[in-house]
Amino acid sequence: MSLKLNELTSLGWTSFFAEQLDENDANLIPARISEVRRDVVMALSADGVVDLITPPDMSVSELAVGDWVLAxxxxxxxxxxxxxxRINRRAAGHDARSQLIAANVDVLFVTTSCNADFNAARLERYLVMxxxxxxxxVLVLTKADLEEAAPYIEQAQELQLGLAVVALNAKNPDAVAQLMEHWQAGETAALLGSSGVGKSTLTNALTGVVDGAPLTAAIREDDAKGRHTTTTRNLYPALNGRWVIDTPxxxxxxxxxxxxxxxAVxxxxxxxxxxxxFRNCAHGGEPGCAIGAAIKIGDLSEDRLTRWQKLTQxxxxxxxxxxxARSRGKATTRYQRRTQEEAASRKGKHKKRR
Structure with missing residues (x-):
């Protein structure tokens, strides 16, 4: 991606970030992270694209696509x-740590398709995020041209009160206009969802196709899944002064x-x-349980209660x-520092005796 930008505001810079600057920052360059790599980050400044390294006490994992930094x-x-x-989750696997997904995102397009990929429990997780x-x-239902969208729209609207739901064909030119109704100039949007639901196809349309290189791969018709084409998170300039982050x-x-x-959800x-x-009601059949009463008369599904309890736990x-884990890490660091200081002190005393 090759860019030459003259104003920080075109990158999403606002007064929120400007107010964090002081006189000590006069010689520093504001830049926005567009891609996080193993040992460097790509960033966009008023002068264009730059490669940035982090100082010894900062890991690249502490940065996210969309971050504003001073360099x-x-x-x-x-x-x-x-x-x-700040969009984050617990890191996949057994590591007890937080993983940054993206930063400074205004609109989150939670993307699924009008087929077997639609899963209320998973979508609620994205909405909670x-x-x-x-x-x-904004919940985006893709492949609305292949399936009857109405039942999926109805299910989606039940996930969160007042949730905006958009049903579209990602390859239709009208898809861009449908999304931009929920996304203003100068704002940053991110697309989250499973592989193969059309996130990269939408990114192609929203950006006018970056550098002319398609980001998508074919969909397997037998299982409605796509090949996993997006492997990193990237910030792209979208049409009409907007920005978009595509994610794996x-x-x-x-x-x-x-x-x-x-x-909220x-x-x-x-x-x-x-x-x-009772204030400590577990909603498992206790007398006077309002949730149980709502389930009994059909105003609430038992599945939704179960999902709420599971996510809370x-x-x-x-x-x-x-x-x-963080506390243990800090304690270990303090112990190591104290041990090093004590060793240095003993070494100094030994030299004096000699």
């Missing part, structure tokens, strides 16, 4: 500006620090729970586990 003239990151929004991050969620499909999405997001259950007779466990 020195020798192309080294000096500091990361506070994020307006969006709410926790502070992004505006996620095989695992474990929530972390998502209590507020769960409350399951606001109906939170409200009902407050009406239960999972988030609490993951959050506690990661915070404990």
């Amino acid at each position: 020195r003239s020798e192309n080294r990151v000096e500091r990361v500006l506070e994020r307006r929004t 969006a709410a926790s991050a502070g992004c505006v969620p 499909g996620m095989r695992e999405l474990q929530l972390l620090d998502a209590q507020d997001g769960i409350g 399951f606001a109906d259950l939170e409200e009902l729970s407050a009406q239960c007779k 999972e988030d609490a466990l993951n959050t506690e586990t990661v915070h404990e």
Whole structure:
């Protein structure tokens, strides 16, 4: 991608970031991270694309696509500006750590398709992630030309009160206009969802196809899945002064620090729970349970209750586990530092005796 930008505002720079600067930053260059690699990051500045390295005390894993950083003239990151929004999850696998997905995203297009990929439990996880991050969620139903979209739209609207739902054909020129109704000039959007649902096809359309190179691969008609073409997260300039982040499909999405997001997506259950007779109601058949009463008369499905409870328990466990791991890491670092200082002190005393 080759860019020459004259103003930071065209990259998404706003007063929120400008207000974080002080007189000590006069010689530093603001830049926005467009890709995170193994040992360097690609970034966009007012003068174009730059490769940046991180200082010894900063890992590239601490940066996310969409971040604003201040860099020195020798192309080294000096500091990361506070994020307006932050999308993260518990890292896949057994590692008890938080993984950054993207930063400073305004609109999150949660993307699924009108076929077997539609999964209420997984979509609720994405919506919780969006709410926790502070992004505006929009649920995008692709392949609406291949299946009757109405049933999927109805199911999608039941996932969160007031949720915007868009059904489209990602290859239709009208798809761009449909998404831009929810996405203003100067804002950054990100597309999240499973592999093969059309995220990269939409990115092609929204960007006018970056450098003329298609980002998508063919869809296998027998199982409605696509080859996993996006392998890294990238920030691209979109049409009409917008920005878009394309992401790989996620095989695992474990929530972390998502209590507020769960409350937003399951606001109906939170409200009902407050009406239960007992404050510690477990909603398992206790007398005076408002949620149980709603299920009994058909206003609420038992599956939705189960998903709410599962996400709440999972988030609490993951959050506690990661915070404990951080505490152990800090304690280990303090111990190592103290041990090194004591060794240096003993070495100094030994030299004096000699």
